[in-house]
Amino acid sequence: MEYFYETMYILRPDLNEEAVDQAIEKYQTILRENGADVLETQHRGKRRLAYEIQKNREGIYIQINYQSDGSQVALVERAMRLSEEVIRFLTIKQEVPEVEKEAVEA
Template sequence: MKKYEAMFIVRPDLKEEDKNAVLKGIKDQVVKHQGTVTQDQVWAERRKLAYDLFPIGGGTRYKEGLYYLVNFDVDPLVVNTLKSAYGLNENILRYIILKIDEKKAA
């Protein structure tokens, strides 16, 4: 198991229960693939974006987004599967998954 950190930008126009469902879905994908979520937090509510983002398939452009930060441990072979799952979620505008270098973290 390797340590990863992921940042998600979620659509800001979602209702509270929809936001919670998206955030739960992000964590559930990790758990579904035998990973563990070590930390999760809302990093910023309705933060202004540097440039407009469009959701998958086009549509409304967004000038703001909800930033969500997740740290998790998972098998490195699963990361591409997670990227595919997150890329198909129309409520996630952008995401990035980074491997945490354990030598520098210590």
């Protein structure tokens, strides 16, 4: 069964635009190669953090929305955990509204 997921991750603020694009592509590729359908990726830009994380006061926020059976979440989170450029990440499973469920089932 397919679910909708949203992963928000924060990259180090000292990365240049090329490194940010490479990181985004890397996580999209991990998801796609393992069967997830990437719906949308939003580059939210550099923002001030609410508190210091790994001696960083700001970070580059990226949000990726995708549809998968759930097995890809562990793979992409493991890659983020091992990565030097990601300072924080969070994945949530989104609730699909009843109207969309009926449309998908039809």
